[in-house]
Amino acid sequence: MKKIILVTVMGFSGVSSAFAECSYSFDATLQDLKAYEAAVSGSTSNYRYIEKVANVNSTNQAGYDLINYYSNKNVDLYLASKKYAQFKTLYHINTPDNVVLIDKPIATSNIFVQEFVFDVSxxxxxxxxxxxxxxxxxxxxxxxxSKIELALNVIFVKANNYSSAINGNSITVLGVTNKSDGTGYLAPLSAASTNIPVQIPADGKVRVGIYVNQTSKQVGYIINGTNYGYLNIVMENKLSNISFTGVINQNPFANSALTGKTVGLQLVTDKSKMQFTYPTGAKDICGVAIVNSKLN
Known part of the structure; x- marks a missing residue:
């Protein structure tokens, strides 16, 4: 793998105080999500109910909720932006190759970064x-x-004696990039998936960093501080907008010891709250540089 020159993420009050905090808004209401639910489920026989994550901390860009078991329906708990919910209400099956999801603008940079925290304590x-x-x-x-270029899933997985899954705890990173299918809709350009076993830190929180190289149009990932390099996907064009959606799934297994447990999701977009080491020149999505180059 090509050697990557790294920069350490540090938050110094003398630097960060000059900038407003880089934030993202999970402002979708239950009404927004129910409109999305109705649009999606009207086009499929597998009806999925969508609810809003119950406990949302807007300041920390985090949400917590219970894992429940439903014997008679499929329920997904969303932590989403209003712009994402409204976009998916309009384009919930086939996405045209000439529409864009205008949500959070990405400031000009060669590499931009975000982190995701899974509270699985x-x-x-x-x-x-x-x-x-x-x-x-x-x-x-x-x-x-010009279009939707990238769909990326960042998923915490807990498996126990389950066929085709890593036993224990792991992180799955699944990416798909898009091209036009020639008839006015999107089709996959490239796709790749990786599943990495993880140890749960003492605080019970697994952290994943994602860095997007706008020059090479690649996506790299870091899990609990280990840089695994770039996923084997490439985009046609650099990104100008990004959207984040958290989903807490419900338990598909009856009588599971996980039912009733609380799980959490957090999005980190401000560089002062990031913890990992990224390629030199990396910035947060608001364009604030991550300082202190590491030259080896």
Whole structure:
């Protein structure tokens, strides 16, 4: 893999005080999400109910909710922006190749960064000999000035004796880039997925960093401080807008020890709150440089 020159993320009051905090708004209301639910479910026989994550901390860009089990319906808990919900209400099946999701503008930079925190402190329970899997996470949608370029899933996975899944805790990063299919809609340009086993830190929080190289049009990822380099995908155009959506899935297994447990999601967009080391020249999505180059 090509050697990457790194820069350490540090937050100094003398630097950060000169800039407003770089933030993202999870401002979708339950009404917004129900409109999205109705649009999606009207086009499929597999009806999925959409609810808003119950406990939202706007300041920390975080949400917490319970894992429940429903024997008779599919329920997804969303932490989303109003712009994402409204866009998906309009374009919920096939997305035209000439529309963009205008949500959070990305300031000009060669590399921009964001981090995701999964609070799984309550999921460290013994599942015995049962066969089950649970996952939840974020969807990242990136738009250029001409179309949706990138869909990226960042997912925490807990599996126990489950076929085709890594036993224990892991992070899945799944990316798809888009091109035109020639008939006015999007089709996959490239796709790649990786699943990395993780140890749960003492505070119960798994952290994932995503850095997007606008020059090479690649996406790199860091898990609990380890840089795994670039995912094997490439975009046609650099991104001008980005959208983040958290989804807390419900438990598909009856009588699971995970049912009733609380899980959390947090999005980190301000460089002063980031913890990892990124390629030199990296900035947050608001264009504030991440300082202190590491030259080796």
């Amino acid at each position: 309550n999921l460290q329970v013994n599942l015995g000999t049962t066969s089950q899997i649970y996952n939840y996470g974020f969807l990242v949608t990136g738009s250029s000035q």
